[in-house]
Amino acid sequence: xxxxxxxxxxxxxxxxxxxxxxxxVQIEKLVETIELIISTFKTGNTLYVCGNGGxxxxxxxxxxxFSFFTRYFTKFRPKVRALTDNAAMMTAVxxxxxxxxxxxxQLKGHFQRGDILICISxxxxxxxxxxxxxxxNENGGTSIGFVGFEGGKLLNTASxxxxxxxxxxxxxxxxxxxxxxxxxxxxxLSKDLDFLAIPEKTN
Numbered sequence: 341x342x343x344x345x346x347x348x349x350x351x352x353x354x355x356x357x358x359x360x361x362x363x364x365v366q367i368e369k370l371v372e373t374i375e376l377i378i379s380t381f382k383t384g385n386t387l388y389v390c391g392n393g394g395x396x397x398x399x400x401x402x403x404x405x406f407s408f409f410t411r412y413f414t415k416f417r418p419k420v421r422a423l424t425d426n427a428a429m430m431t432a433v434x435x436x437x438x439x440x441x442x443x444x445x446q447l448k449g450h451f452q453r454g455d456i457l458i459c460i461s462x463x464x465x466x467x468x469x470x471x472x473x474x475x476x477n478e479n480g481g482t483s484i485g486f487v488g489f490e491g492g493k494l495l496n497t498a499s500x501x502x503x504x505x506x507x508x509x510x511x512x513x514x515x516x517x518x519x520x521x522x523x524x525x526x527x528x529l530s531k532d533l534d535f536l537a538i539p540e541k542t543n
Contacts, residue, residue, distance in 0.1 A: 357513040361488070361504045362520070369502050373484055374525055376500070378535050380456050386419040388451065390443045390472050391460030394515045395486075396424040398460050398522060405526045413530040415540045423447070423472070443472035453480030461485070462514045464492020473497045486521060488514030 380387055387406065389399040403422035410418060423443045424430075430442040437445070447457070457476040459469045464487040473483035477499060485498030489508045495501050502521065506514050529535045 354513065357506070357510065358516055361506050361513055361517045364504045366502070369500060370521075372500055373502060374528060374532075376456060376482060376484070377525065378529070378532065378538075380454065381416070381418045381535065382538050383454055384419070385452065385454040385456070386421060386450075388421050388423055388447065388455065388457045388472075388476075389460065390423040390457065390469055391486075392466050392469070394511065395460035395462065395518065398515065398518050399424045399458075401519065402458070402522045402526075405522060409526055410529065414536050414538070416535075416538045417540075421450075440467040440471060443468050444475045447472060447475050447479075451476060451479055451481060455481045456484060457481060458484045458486065459494060459498060460518050461492065461494050462488040462511055462518075463508075464489065464494035466494075470494060470497055486518045488517070 377387060389402045390396075391399045399422040403420045403425070406418050406420040410416065423446045426446065429446055433439075433442045433445045451457075455476070457472060459473045461469045464485065470493055473485065473494060474497060476483040477497075482499045483497070485494045485501040485503070487494050487498070487501055487503045488506050489510075490505065491501070491503050495503055504514065504517055
C-alpha cells in the first residue's frame with residue numbers, strides 16, 4: 341500500500357510538471373511555427389530535424405510522423421529528414437573532425453534556400469545543434485528551436501523559439517512536451533485546409 345501511494349503521488353507530481361510547462365507555451369510562436377512548416381511544404385522545400393539523446397529520438401519520430409502518418413489524410417508526402425539517423429555519417433564526422441559538426445556537415449550540399457531546421461534541445465546549449473541552427477540561418481533558411489530549461493544559447497540563435505522553461509536538469513517532462521509538439525502539429529495538419537490542398541507533386 342505504501343508503494344502504491346508513493347507511485348500515485350509521483351504520478352500526480354510528474355503530470356503537474358508537464359502541465360506547468362504546457363501552460364508556458366506561447367501560442368503565437370506555435371502558430372508561427374505551424375504556418376512556416378505548411379508554407380515550406382507548399383513550396384516543395386525540406387524540413388530538417390536534429391537533437392541529441394532523447395531529442396534525437398524525437399527528431400527520428402518527427403520524420404516518421406510527418407513522412408508516413410500523413411498518408412492517412414493526404415497523398416502528399418512532405419520532405420522531412422532527421423539528421424540523427426545516418427550513423428555512418430555521424431561517426432565519420434565525429435571521428436575525423438568533431439562531434440560538434442555532425443549535423444552541420446549533413447546540411448552542407450543539401451540545405452537549400454527556403455528549407456527549415458527544427459532544433460530540439462532541452463538545455464539549448466548543445467554545440468552541434470547551435471552550429472546547425474546558425475548554418476540554416478546563414479543559408480537562406482529558418483531555424484526553429486524547441487527549447488526548455490533556461491533557454492540557453494539556442495533561445496536567441498534560432499529564428500523562432502518555442503521556449504517552454506522548466507527546472508534545469510528535469511529532462512523527462514520537457515522531452516515529453518517536445519514530443520507533444522510533434523504530435524500536436526502533425527495531427528493539426530490532418531485538419532488544416534492549406535496543408536491538405538498541397539498537390540501530391542511539387543516542384
